[in-house]
Amino acid sequence: MSEHDSGTDRDADAAPAAAGPCTELPEGWAYDAEASGIGVLPVDMFRSIGKPVKRREDRRLVTGKGRFTDDFSVAGQLYAAMVRSPYPHARIRAIDTAAAQEAPGVLAVLTGQDALDDGLGPIPHNPVPSTRFDVKLRAPDGAMPFIGPHLLLPVDKARHVGEAVAMVVAESRAAAEDAAELVEVDWEELPHVADSLDAMAPGAPQVWDEVPGNAFVDSAFGDEAAVDAAFAEAAHVASAKFHVNRVTAVTMEPRAALADYDPETGRSTLYAGSGGAVRQKRELAETLGLDPADLRVLSHDVGGNFGARNRVYVEFGLVLWASRRLQRPVKFTATRSESFLTDYQGRDLNTHVQLALDADGRFLAMKADNVSNVGARCVSLSPLSKGSGLITGSYHIPHAHLRARAVFTNTMCTQAYRSSGRPEVTYAIERLVDIAAEEMGLDKIELRRRNLVAPTDMPYRTAMGSIYDSGEYEANMDRAMALFEWDAIPARHADAEARGKRLGVGLANYVESSIGTPKERAEITVAPGGQVEVVIGTQPSGQGHETSFAQVVADMLQTPVERVRIVLGDTDKVSLGGGTHSGRSMRHAGTVMAMASADLLRKARTLAADRLGFPPEELDFTDGAFSHRDSNQTVTLAELATADAPLFAARTNEMHAPVFPNGTAICEVEIDPDTCRIEITRYASIDDVGRCINPMIVHGQSHGGIAQGVGQAMWENCPIDAESGQPLAGSLMDYGMPRADNVPFYDVGISEVLSPTNPFGVKAGGEGGTTPALATVTLAVLDALRPLGVRDISMPVTPERLWQALHAAPQATESRT
Amino acid sequence: MMYDFAYHRARTLDDARAAFRDADDAAYVSGGHSLLPTMKNRLAAPDRLVHLTAIPELRGIARDGDRLVIGAAETHAGVAASPVVQEAIPALAALAGSIGDPQVRHRGTMGGSVANNDPAADYPSAVLGLGATIHTSEREIDADDFFAGMFTTALDEGEIVTRIAFPVPDSAGYAKMRNPASRYALAASFVARFGGDVRVAITGAGSDGVFRWHEAEEALAARFEPGALDGLAVDPDGMMSDMHASAAFRAHLCAVGTARAVANPGRLTLLA
Incomplete structure (x- = not known):
């Protein structure tokens, strides 16, 4: 990917203009x-x-x-099993492979040192987004950030639970797994840290010696002086801190790779489902030092991605390497347990947001402090970057200031996960708007209406420098409310109450960016x-x-x-x-x-x-x-x-110009205050996808997208035990998912405001289902619980969290009998 | 991938016991839906599996006077769909139909579940709540003497559960709060009424596995209605606690579940 310089670069030190209609469009922005x-x-x-x-x-x-990857087998293939770190952070003093080498059926036991000796390098993840329209994330000193080299097998230490430190290749999968247990690693346990805010505290364990304090990206955007001035004269300031929980993709097909080497031609074929075979080929060839012409990558049917498969996995490079060393095909298929530990994960953002309003509820300025937990090394800054451009959401906010940091921790790496970065910031701004409305005694819808970006202001440049291409945000909201039968909420409320349930409604507007490889x-x-x-x-x-x-x-x-x-x-x-x-x-x-x-x-x-x-x-x-x-x-x-x-x-x-799909989603829940059961009873959305090529497919994408967002808000979570550093959700016994019986039928509508940036006017579909869903569910639950004194709840909003919130609430005792 | 093991399909009780005795570290398997996942995760490594479901004494569902007798190898799906069970103890049929998913219900068996005594399993609450008698290859054991703490029972080494005899109650109800991830019981209450006597058994919540809630039994014996439970509480000290439900929440759910089971006899009530 090439770097381009133009006047639209959003450098941290460039003096940004106030938000408003964008009169000077960058060259090449509009479709010609x-x-x-x-x-x-x-x-x-x-x-x-x-x-x-x-x-x-x-x-x-x-x-x-x-034709999924594990469906492929090649005559004479061997099987790889990984030796993984049981510790979140531990130095590798030595690895004794002798017993494993002797085990029946074993052909090779390979370590990180073997990989170095063979000249293998780190995976060139290229995590810093680099189109002309991406915000420029940099190290605290302004340099390109240190990302933590991703060797196929580490030689110094393991930095998260489940990190592969050695590979066994054997005639059968059972033999490989048996021998993997015989590999003896001499570990020196080190102090560990899982939470990104803890990782920045003084004296926190160091994940990489190269990055004292663990924050390897620290950039600021926006006009701080203008923001401070606006906050100083504001009639009201709303402020909140949120954690957008870490989740994992739980793809139906666990990741797998089969490498086949042809000694005649010197070529390798890698069967490996991914988000794009071309990138896999380029980055794996570089990792192994192969001529790209000597590598063919096949990615046929892929059983779920959501971002988790976009980046190269170490096992893909390892089977490729092993097959060339042994001149035999080598296969690896992850177990569900390995997937939970070591699939690239998603989200994990801490954000502190503040909104300044005048006495009429007009938004004056916004501040955000976003901290992204990238895990043990950085494979992608996309979530932090994408979110940075969208902190002001669907609203006209004249001035904004953002501090964006990315932090190493002793956890699995995070990656762009369906709608990378956008659900996080949508959650933050939409919750903040609800808080402001409540604190100022204003109607939530009216407050939004007053501040939405107007169609006549399109193309619109935000205070973060994003150029929203087109959209009719207020019309989206009105259409979604009509679809939702908003006017009948009081009747449904009364009906729910008669059944002993508490009804709540959450509405979120969203705008998201679709950029991607140009x-x-x-x-x-x-x-x-x-x-x-x-x-x-x-x-x-x-x-x-x-x-x-x-x-x-x-x-x-x-x-x-x-x-x-x-x-x-x-x-x-x-x-x-x-x-x-x-x-x-x-x-x-x-x-x-x-x-x-x-x-x-x-x-x-x-x-x-x-x-x-x-x-x-x-x-x-x-x-x-x-x-x-x-x-x-x-x-x-x-x-x-x-x-x-x-x-x-x-x-x-x-094509560099991003587009900005947008829309509105509304969720209704009913809560049983005795059991703390939350049931989603209604969900409506309008998604402006630009030109819609196939409405049935777009609807299907919206349905799946909503389920994915609802899943994060209601059930999905990758917590880590602070004391041991161990992941607590290692299987479907503990990781809750959306299912056919716990999500409702959706009422989804499409809006087609054509984008001027491409010939068809396409924006994007699918991610729009996910982007507002974290906010809509949480806001609906809070709306239902507000009469019981609950003001805050964090995701996932499980019955246990509800129970805790009800018991912590000041009015809990008298209201809950 | 499991460690290597030998497999023996037993045809008679004697055959099964002999096969078990002759191995170093044998395990009985029925439906296998607890044992096999454990083996796949390499957390269990029996050297021989002795499969019990082909033994004739372990099959059959029949009404025998005031008792309902179910063979240990009957599947959850079989129990759920049995007209005999539905007629005698509809809540038991409904409970069986709420276990796991269709795949689990068509493999998993009553005997396997009861012998395993998973603290979050459903069947132990019905066995204890109905005051059933567990028939084994060696003897008969009262439910009150059978469950001995998490994953522990009165069964001796090599002893096989053959069938379970349930007294048919005047009414019974089962209310369950499910774990949002696994859908095992976070807390579930089985309430059975026999004339003036009431039995309440709770699973999923107690740190020693299934238990009887005697206070609730006494209150309900005096007045069989949900309101009789007002003011009664289970002590959180004896409850399990994890990220899905704290001990206090589980204790609360025991009371809510028991009230709902009383209010909804003859069926399953899902609290979530």
């Missing part, structure tokens, strides 16, 4: 129909785009024909039979790309959607591509597929002109065929393709 080569999109010819075309991948997936490439081939093959570098894990991408190309080429096949996840075919994250896929892939389609049609037009005997510019193109008004002859794309010369076009596109 002419420069793109697409021209004006034939919107009237959309036949498939916008239709709920059924997902063509589902028959394969629901009939057991999916480059994407599409290659489109039309075969003589008329079949269209599209090679693209995104990687679905359930999002339905094989359907929605085919809809785009089908309309561009005016061919039936059934004829279009999408090819993904094989680096021998996909040479470049940013993978799937940050809601980038439809926007980036849709744009570059449209460009390649336009290129292909230009070539076809020239060929058709020859065939029909008219100048190319005089030809019409309808229903997939070229014709001329003076002739009854036509020629189709299929007829222009030959076996020797199929129609082919390829395009690489780079």
Whole structure:
């Protein structure tokens, strides 16, 4: 990824302007129909785009024909098992592998020293977001931050429970696991720290000697003087501290990798489901010091990602390395226990937010102090970075100041997790707005209405420098409230009370950013039979790309959607591509597929002109065929393709401008104050996704997104025992999840305010379900408990937490009989 | 992946006992839904599994006068779906239908659950709450003498639970608060009424496993209605405490669950 300099860089020391309509848009921000080569999109010819075309991948997936990584086996394959640290922090004095080497079926026992001796390097995670529009996170001294090298196996010490410190490769999985127990590590236990605020306290244990105090990123953004002035004259200041809990993805398919080495060619093939095979190939080749041409990565069907699979896992590099050393295929499949300990985790943000308001409830300024717990080393700063650009949420807040820090702890690394960074800051601002409304005696909805960014102010530059591209925020809120039957809340309240339940409602507006890796490439081939093959570098894990991408190309080429096949996840075919994250896929892939389609049609037009005997510019193109008004002859794309010369076009596109999906979600809960049971009884949302290619798929994405956000708010949690440093939720016995019987049916609506930044006007879908859900659930629970004196509760809002809150509340005793 | 072990499918009680006796560290297995996950996590390593479900004496569900007799190898799904159980003790059928998920209910057995005495399991509360008699390969044991603390019972080494005989009550109810993650009982109360006598057994909450709440029994014997429990409380000192429920919350749930079980006889009441 390249660094670009332009006037829009958000450096920590740049003097930021007050928020407001953005009059000077950066170059390349808006979509340029002419420069793109697409021209004006034939919107009237959309036949498939916008239709709920059924997902063509589902028959394969629901009939057991999916090709997940663990489904692959190669004759003669060996199995790898990891020796993992039982301690959160411990020096490796020595590793004795002798007994394990002698065990039956064992071919190799490898340590970090062996990896160093073989010249292996750290995984080049590249964690600092680097598009032109990302905030610039830096070390306390302003330099690029030290991220903690991620060696495949550490040589100095283990920095979190479950960190792999040695690998056993054997003829069977059982033999590998048996031998792994025979590896003797001479540990020296060290003091440990799991909480990011504790880690910054004086005298805290050091995770890395290179970073005293553990905070390796410390950057400030915004106009501090203007913020201080606004706070000084504010009629009211609302203030709160929140912890957005740590969660893990719990993918249905545990992570797995199978490496196969061909001694004849010197090439390795790695079967490894991920968020994008191209990145896996690039980073693994660099880790192992391989020529990228000698590595093929296959990522076919992927059983859940949510961000956890976007970054390279050490085991992927380890099986690759072992297979080359032993010249045998080597497989690793994580157990559920290993997944809980060592899948990249999500969230874990401490935030202190303050909002200054005038006497009429107009927002004047905001302060935020955000601390991201990245774990034992930094694989991604995306959560902190994405959230930094969005602390002011959907509201016009003239001035804001943010201090953003990232901290090492003795915990598993965190990564971008579905809607990276945005649910965290949405939770903070929406809870803060509710607090301000309550403290000032204002209506929560009216207070929001008064401060939402107006459509007439779009594009709008926030006090953090983000440029919101488009959106009708107040209309979203009104539509969501109508869908929710807001006016009938009092009646439902009375009904619940008659049944001994307490009803509560939480509303959250959200705006999120979709940035993501800026480059994407599409290659489109039309075969003589008329079949269209599209090679693209995104990687679905359930999002339905094989359907929605085919809809785009089908309309561009005016061919039936059934004829279009999408090819993904094989680096021998996909040479470049940013993978799937940050809601980038439809926007980036849709744009570059449209460009390649336009290129292909230009070539076809020239060929058709020859065939029909008219100048190319005089030809019409309808229903997939070229014709001329003076002739009854036509020629189709299929007829222009030959076996020797199929129609082919390829395009690489780079697009930096982010888009800002937005919307409103509302949750209703009923609480039994005796049992502390919380039941979600109603959930409505409006999501502005820009152009919606397939509403059925977008709805499905919203449903899943909501469940994921609700899951974090209600059940999911990765707590760590402060004394022992041990994770307390190591299995599904202790890690609660959303299930079909504990989430309601959702009322979801789509809004299509087209983004001016790309040809289709796409924003993004799916993450919008997750982003506001943490806030809506928590606010609904607090709304229900307010009459009982409860003012605060932290996620997940379990019955136990409710019980504690009710007993700590001042009015608890008299109200609870 | 489990450690290596030998497997023996027993056809008779004698065969099972002999196979158990002849191994160094044998374990009986019925449905296996507690033992096998433990073995997969390498937390248990028996060298021989002796499988009990093919032994004829362990099968069958029948009404025998004022008793309902259920074979130890009957699955939770079988008990839940049995018209005989539904007719005699509907709350017991409902309890069985609330255990785990369909896969667990079609493999897991009553005998396995009772012999394991997991402090969060459902069946022990019904066995104790109904005052059942546990028939084994060697003898008969009263429920009140059977459960001996967490994962501990009166069973001797090698002794096999063959069937359980439940006195049929006038009414019974079961109310359960589920762990939000595992869905085992955080606290669950089985209340049975036999004429003027009431038995209340609580599972999921006590640090010594299932227990009878005698104070509640006396109060309900005097007046069988939820209000009779007002002011009664279980001592939090004897409760388990973890991140899902503190001892105080569990103690509170014991009372709430018992009241709801009284209020809803003949069925299962889920508190969450």
